Every structure is written in structure tokens, then in C-alpha cells.
Amino acid sequence: MKRATILLLILLAEISFFTALSGKQFSSAADLLPYLQSYFADLFIQSAPILILAFGMTIVLMTAGIDLSVASIVALVACVMSSFPAGPNFYWTALPAGLAVGISAGLLNGILISRLDVPPIIATLGTMIFFRGLCFVIMGDLEKSPFLDVPGYHVFGEPQGSLAIVIALFVAGGLYFANSLWRRELLMIGGNRIAARYAGLRVERRLLQIYALVGCLAFLAAVCFTGRNGSVSASALTGLELHVIVAVVLGGTRVQGGNGTIIGTIFGVLFIAIMDEGLRGAAIWGARNLPFKISHLEYVMLGLLLVFGVWLNNLLQQRTVHKAAQHG
Amino acid sequence: MGRPVRRRLAFLFAGNLILLFTIFALLKEGSSFTEILGRIGPDIAPAALAAFALTGIIFTGAIDLSIASMIALAGTIFGCFATRGYSPVLSFAICAASAWSLMSFNGLLVTRLNMPAIIVTLAGLPLYRGIALIIADSFIPNFSGNISVHSDAYHSPGKLYGGWILLVGASVAIMWESFGKHPRLWLALGNSPEACHLMGLQPRRILSSSFVLGGLFFAAAAVLYATRVQAVEPARMALGFELQVIAAVILGGTNIFGGEGSYLGTFLGVLFLYLISQLLIYAGASAYLQDALTGAIILIIIAVDCALHRPLKRMEELS
Numbered sequence: 062m063k064r065a066t067i068l069l070l071i072l073l074a075e076i077s078f079f080t081a082l083s084g085k086q087f088s089s090a091a092d093l094l095p096y097l098q099s100y101f102a103d104l105f106i107q108s109a110p111i112l113i114l115a116f117g118m119t120i121v122l123m124t125a126g127i128d129l130s131v132a133s134i135v136a137l138v139a140c141v142m143s144s145f146p147a148g149p150n151f152y153w154t155a156l157p158a159g160l161a162v163g164i165s166a167g168l169l170n171g172i173l174i175s176r177l178d179v180p181p182i183i184a185t186l187g188t189m190i191f192f193r194g195l196c197f198v199i200m201g202d203l204e205k206s207p208f209l210d211v212p213g214y215h216v217f218g219e220p221q222g223s224l225a226i227v228i229a230l231f232v233a234g235g236l237y238f239a240n241s242l243w244r245r246e247l248l249m250i251g252g253n254r255i256a257a258r259y260a261g262l263r264v265e266r267r268l269l270q271i272y273a274l275v276g277c278l279a280f281l282a283a284v285c286f287t288g289r290n291g292s293v294s295a296s297a298l299t300g301l302e303l304h305v306i307v308a309v310v311l312g313g314t315r316v317q318g319g320n321g322t323i324i325g326t327i328f329g330v331l332f333i334a335i336m337d338e339g340l341r342g343a344a345i346w347g348a349r350n351l352p353f354k355i356s357h358l359e360y361v362m363l364g365l366l367l368v369f370g371v372w373l374n375n376l377l378q379q380r381t382v383h384k385a386a387q388h389g
Numbered sequence: 390m391g392r393p394v395r396r397r398l399a400f401l402f403a404g405n406l407i408l409l410f411t412i413f414a415l416l417k418e419g420s421s422f423t424e425i426l427g428r429i430g431p432d433i434a435p436a437a438l439a440a441f442a443l444t445g446i447i448f449t450g451a452i453d454l455s456i457a458s459m460i461a462l463a464g465t466i467f468g469c470f471a472t473r474g475y476s477p478v479l480s481f482a483i484c485a486a487s488a489w490s491l492m493s494f495n496g497l498l499v500t501r502l503n504m505p506a507i508i509v510t511l512a513g514l515p516l517y518r519g520i521a522l523i524i525a526d527s528f529i530p531n532f533s534g535n536i537s538v539h540s541d542a543y544h545s546p547g548k549l550y551g552g553w554i555l556l557v558g559a560s561v562a563i564m565w566e567s568f569g570k571h572p573r574l575w576l577a578l579g580n581s582p583e584a585c586h587l588m589g590l591q592p593r594r595i596l597s598s599s600f601v602l603g604g605l606f607f608a609a610a611a612v613l614y615a616t617r618v619q620a621v622e623p624a625r626m627a628l629g630f631e632l633q634v635i636a637a638v639i640l641g642g643t644n645i646f647g648g649e650g651s652y653l654g655t656f657l658g659v660l661f662l663y664l665i666s667q668l669l670i671y672a673g674a675s676a677y678l679q680d681a682l683t684g685a686i687i688l689i690i691i692a693v694d695c696a697l698h699r700p701l702k703r704m705e706e707l708s
Binding site: 173177178179180182183184186187188190191193194195197198201300303306316317352353354357358359360361362363364365367368371372375 | 454498502503504505507508509511512513514515516517518519520522523526527629631632635636645646677678680681682683684685687688691692693695696698699702
């Protein structure tokens with residue numbers, strides 16, 4: 062409870078800081094309410110794909126893996142779906158095709174990592190570039206927007222549609238995951254893979270499953286993204302993978318594996334989303350007071366937050382181990 | 390040099406000869422094969438020198454994923470000096486010094502923070518590119534995404550002397566590997582940090598030296614890369630370069646988990662990947678297809694290499 066309160070206070074302080082920076086002024090509490098409503102609606106729509114991907118990334122990091130190709134998979138799924146003609150049949154043609162592409166891409170990562178023993182970061186760095194190359198093969202320099210003409214598709218990009226997907230994923234998936242044997246097996250694989258293998262766990266199969274799951278989640282993220290944007294190009298969502306990884310690391314998941322929580326990940330995603338939204342809102346302040354575009358700070362912040370998050374998680378882990386040694 | 394590395398060298402020698410022969414066979418009328426051969430040196434120089442830098446680091450079992458962003462940052466600093474009218478020599482020196490400092494700084498972070506090199510340098514990816522954009526935006530009037538350097542004097546290292554610089558770099562690397570102390574220490578660290586510690590060596594210092602000394606090759610790579618292009622584009626410069634370089638190092642027989650490899654193999658690996666890209670061009674593949682195919686080839690190479698090392702890894706787990 063104490064930790065949750067601290068995390069909420071950090072988020073409130075972050076919102077207050079960026080609201081002050083954006084130059085917004087409120088004469089009464091009545092002004093504040095509609096502002097907060099639209100602020101949180103925007104925040105949620107923007108962060109829905111990151112939330113979905115972060116769910117999968119948390120699981121991957123728990124096993125001491127990483128997936129740098131998530132953004133490219135989302136882009137590839139969206140590019141494949143955009144190649145289908147708009148119309149009512151879109152739901153029966155493009156969506157299954159997109160899901161198949163997402164799962165296949167995830168399986169390719171899984172095979173490289175689990176069956177061929179390629180280090181996850183190298184395997185997914187390679188597939189990140191390969192999938193992005195496929196996006197360019199499919200799209201060229203074009204930007205396609207069939208999603209606007211698909212009846213009812215825009216719902217996925219509205220707060221209600223995105224909210225439904227995210228809540229269903231986090232409540233159903235999170236509840237199942239929290240109490241499942243599967244989670245414990247993944248934690249064991251992340252904590253000590255050799256011990257997990259000696260204990261009789263099917264390490265390769267579990268790794269294959271989680272990377273395929275990430276591919277599946279990339280499909281859901283692509284649906285939310287295309288529902289919101291209405292169009293897609295081959296270079297869409299470049300750099301999103303770092304947002305996802307930083308969010309998960311800030312949420313307390315160790316990159317060395319062995320621990321991680323979905324609740325922490327939600328906090329991490331909100332922290333990153335508020336920062337992104339805040340930097341966008343502070344553009345006018347930045348233009349007046351800074352010699353460079355304030356949006357460039359986003360890259361710097363992501364790098365620094367990643368190092369800080371990993372360092373902090375290591376420190377907390379060392380303290381936990383130290384305490385356990387003292388008591389034990 | 391172990392037997393697997395020697396086998397890899399023989400494979401790469403034969404592979405490169407076959408690729409050259411195929412390119413020769415695909416040449417159309419009017420194209421000169423001698424001209425193609427002459428272009429190889431300057432074309433592969435930045436990748437080869439960066440790969441030499443990374444070879445030493447991978448010998449130790451570490452890695453640097455941020456080389457593309459560091460080149461973008463060093464290139465941006467070079468562009469700022471060039472557009473402000475500083476002398477070419479000073480601009481090259483500043484570019485080289487920035488690249489060396491950044492790689493050394495990565496080494497410092499890896500050893501001091503006690504964090505995996507892969508994570509520290511992953512963080513460097515957005516960090517250095519962000520700093521490059523901030524510098525470009527702050528120091529270039531009306532910055533519109535790229536920094537154009539018009540005078541030919543600023544392009545001489547990349548366009549005129551690339552091949553010669555590579556020749557010197559490759560000779561130094563191969564001689565150093567044969568007679569120098571550091572590459573052996575790096576290989577020892579990659580094989581067993583614990584054994585190094587028990588032998589009275591200092592693993593942290595050895596790891597740090599791989600970044601600092603590798604930074605010298607990297608400095609030359611950054612100068613060649615920045616001076617080859619007509620305009621420095623901080624947001625996009627050298628995107629994907631890190632994978633190209635890592636793939637060349639692994640293809641050259643260096644074990645990605647450390648402890649095994651050679652500089653000569655790295656050189657042949659860079660040449661192999663370059664000839665494949667040229668082959669795709671002469672075979673008439675579209676630019677987009679070339680990227681996807683090159684990515685696929687690199688992935689296959691890395692996957693096969695890791696699969697070959699799999700039984701050894703399993704044996705180590707059992708022992």
C-alpha cells in the first residue's frame with residue numbers, strides 16, 4: 062500500500078510539473094475537470110498500444126529475454142492489414158491475416174532464441190530490421206488508409222474501444238497470469254535457466270510460447286494503433302520498442318529476469334505516457350526558452366531512464382538479497 | 390587461433406572469391422571490374438574499422454549496441470565545426486575525439502555501474518541520438534534535419550583516403566592480434582572472468598581497456614563515415630549500422646559470447662557482407678528488397694553461428 066501511494070504521488074507530481082510547463086491556467090476547479098477528462102482520454106488513447114505491448118514485454122523480461130522487434134511487428138501487421146480492401150469483409154480477411162503475421166513473427170523470434178540459442182537482444186535486433194524491411198517491401202513509400210472506410214473500425218481507436226481491449230487483457234490476462242503455474246515457471250527460467258532445465262521445465266517450449274504471445278499482442282496493438290490513426294506507413298512506430306522497454310523497467314521488472322509485476326508495468330507505462338504528452342504540451346514553452354526542440358529531450362530521457370531504472374532495480378534486488386541473508 | 394576460427398577463415402576466403410566471381414559474371418557491358426575492386430576499400434572502410442573496435446569488445450563477452458548513435462553524435466559535432474568554418478583538420482580531430490570519448494565512456498559505465506554492457510549501450514542508442522539532435526538544433530541556424538557540408542576539403546578522409554586508412558587500420562589490427570598483449574587478455578576474459586580473477590588479472594580493467602583501445606579504431610570509423618556523406622542527418626545517420634557490424638564480426642568467427650575470434654576473420658566478414666549487398670544490386674533487386682534480404686541473410690548467419698555453438702554451451706551447462 063505504501064509503495065502504491067508513493068507511485069501515485071510520483072505520477073501526480075509529474076502531471077503537475079508538465080501542466081505547469083505547458084502554461085495552462087485554471088481559474089476554478091470547474092475549469093480543471095474538463096481539462097483532466099480530455100487529458101486522460103488523450104493519454105489513454107496514445108498509450109493503449111504501449112500498455113498492450115508492455116504486458117508482453119514484462120513477461121519476456123521476466124525470463125531474462127528482451128524483444129526489440131515489437132514495434133516492427135506492429136508496423137508489419139498494420140502494413141499487411143492495410144493491403145486488404147476496406148469493407149465489411151475486412152474483419153474476416155485482414156484481421157485473421159494480421160493475427161497470423163503477428164504470431165508468425167513472434168514464433169520466428171521464439172525459434173531463434175529458444176531453438177538456436179541466439180541471444181534475445183541480437184535475435185530481435187535482427188528481426189526488428191528484417192520486419193521493417195518487409196514493411197518497406199509491402200508499402201514502398203506509400204501511406205495507406207483503408208481503416209477509415211471499414212465500418213465500425215474507428216471504435217478500436219476511441220477511448221472506449223481501446224479501454225475495453227486493455228481492461229480485458231490486463232484483468233483477464235493479469236488475473237490468470239498472477240495465479241498460474243506458468244508465471245512461476247517463467248520466473249524460474251528468468252532466475253536460473255540451467256536450474257529450470259534441471260528441474261524438468263520445458264524451457265524451450267515456454268520461451269517459444271511467450272514470444273508468440275508477444276506477436277499476438279502486437280496484433281492487438283496494431284488494431285488499436287490503426288483504429289486511432291486510420292492510416293499506416295512503413296516507418297510507423299519507429300522507436301516505440303524503447304518506450305515499451307523503459308516503461309517495463311521503470312515498473313520494477315529486472316532485465317536480468319526473475320521478477321516483475323504487471324501492476325508495476327502499468328505505472329511505468331503511465332510515467333512514460335505522461336512524459337511524452339507533457340513534452341508535447343510544453344512545446345510552446347520550449348520554443349520560447351530553449352535553443353532546441355523540446356521533443357528531442359524525449360530520446361535523452363528514455364536513455365537516462367533506462368539506465369536509472371536498471372540501476373535502481375539492481376539496487377533493490379541487492380537489498381532484498383542482503384535482508385534475506387540477514388534474516389535467514 | 391583455434392580450429393573453428395581457422396575453418397571460418399577458409400570458408401570466408403572461398404566465399405568472397407565465389408562472390409567476386411559471380412559479380413564479375415553478372416557485370417553488364419560498359420562496367421569495369423577493376424573499378425568495382427577499387428571501390429571496395431573506401432566503401433567498407435567505416436564498417437571494417439567499427440567492426441575492429443567491436444571485435445575486441447566482443448572478445449571479452451561484452452558488446453556495444455550504440456555505435457550507430459555514437460557515429461551520429463560524432464558526425465553532428467563534425468558537421469557543426471565544419472559549417473562554422475573551423476579548419477578541416479580540427480573538425481576531423483574533434484569528430485575522432487568525440488567518438489573515442491563516447492566509446493570510452495560506455496566502457497566506464499559498464500565497469501562502474503556493474504550493469505550488463507548490452508543494457509548500458511541499449512540506453513546509449515536513444516541517448517546519443519537525442520544529444521546529437523539537441524546539438525544540431527542548438528548550433529546550426531535554421532536546422533532542418535540535416536547538416537550539409539559543401540567544401541570538398543571536409544570530405545577528403547572518407548572519399549579520397551578511405552582505402553589507405555583501412556589498410557593501415559587492418560594491418561595494425563592483425564599485427565596487434567599476433568603480437569599484442571591486450572587481444573589475448575580480452576579473449577581470456579571472454580573465456581572465463583573467474584579464471585582471470587584467480588590469475589591475478591583485473592577483469593574490470595581488462596573490460597574497460599577493450600572499450601578504450603577499441604575506441605581508437607572507432608574514432609577512425611566515425612571520421613570516415615561522417616566525411617563520406619554529403620550531409621549529416623542526426624536523426625537517421627547510420628541507422629542499422631550496428632547490426633551490420635555485429636553480423637560481420639560474428640560471421641568472421643568471433644563467438645558472440647566471447648573468448649574466441651580474430652581480426653582477420655572480422656575483415657573477411659565485412660567484405661563478405663559488402664559483396665553480398667553488391668551482388669543483390671547487380672542481380673537487379675529493388676532497394677527495399679535489398680534491405681529485407683540483407684537483414685534476412687544477417688539473421689541466418691547469426692542463427693547458424695549460435696546453433697553451431699549450442700552443443701558447447703550445453704556441455705558447459707552440464708559441467
